[in-house]
Amino acid sequence: NALAEIPETVSTLEDRLNLGISSTTYAILFKYGKLRKSFEYYPFHDWFGRFIALPEIEKYGDAFCVNVTSRPVPENKRDACDGSFIRQLPGPNGGLFLADRGSEGRWLFKFHADGFNPEGLRLRGRTNSTTVMGLICLNLPLHMANDPAYMYIPGLIQGPHEPNPKNGASNHYLKILMDDLAPAYERGITPYSTYGSHGLG
Numbered sequence: 591n592a593l594a595e596i597p598e599t600v601s602t603l604e605d606r607l608n609l610g611i612s613s614t615t616y617a618i619l620f621k622y623g624k625l626r627k628s629f630e631y632y633p634f635h636d637w638f639g640r641f642i643a644l645p646e647i648e649k650y651g652d653a654f655c656v657n658v659t660s661r662p663v664p665e666n667k668r669d670a671c672d673g674s675f676i677r678q679l680p681g682p683n684g685g686l687f688l689a690d691r692g693s694e695g696r697w698l699f700k701f702h703a704d705g706f707n708p709e710g711l712r713l714r715g716r717t718n719s720t721t722v723m724g725l726i727c728l729n730l731p732l733h734m735a736n737d738p739a740y741m742y743i744p745g746l747i748q749g750p751h752e753p754n755p756k757n758g759a760s761n762h763y764l765k766i767l768m769d770d771l772a773p774a775y776e777r778g779i780t781p782y783s784t785y786g787s788h789g790l791g
Contacts, residue, residue, distance in 0.1 A: 611636040634770040639781045654729040670728040699725040705752040721747035
């Protein structure tokens with residue numbers, strides 16, 4: 591049943607969401623010289639190395655790029671590969687990110703963040719809120735992209751309140767993520783191995 595599927599430990603939750611990678615602890619906010627809040631960040635490079643080693647992931651990634659670059663923008667748009675934005679997205683070396691990729695794999699992700707009450711819903715409304723950040727891989731088929739098993743979760747922002755977007759309270763957390771993603775875009779990532787490189791795919 592549904593209750594049996596709820597993880598009972600943090601380690602179980604980490605294994606389900608981030609393929610068993612280890613987190614790095616960041617101090618986010620200090621008050622009067624004392625640590626007030628910390629952030630457990632799961633490095634993107636570590637996650638991607640595990641992600642690319644999963645069966646069929648490389649094939650889906652390449653098929654997405656071919657599908658986008660081999661046909662014009664369709665009049666009726668149904669998914670991410672139908673838009674003009676990803677076709678015009680500049681690459682790190684002056685060309686187009688997808689069309690001028692050469693023999694390299696190119697991966698696109700959609701960022702999402704949402705708050706939830708870890709204590710469950712109550713009649714009087716939410717009294718506590720934890721924010722989960724996630725990156726959804728657009729290269730994957732929709733049923734896989736929306737499956738938590740294939741999502742990248744950088745970390746959970748502790749409550750009791752959601753970060754206030756008006757004063758940029760989430761920027762501290764986003765900077766940690768962007769410091770990982772920027773080099774991945776500019777220089778790329780070379781995994782130690784992939785599912786295909788072992789002759790398994």
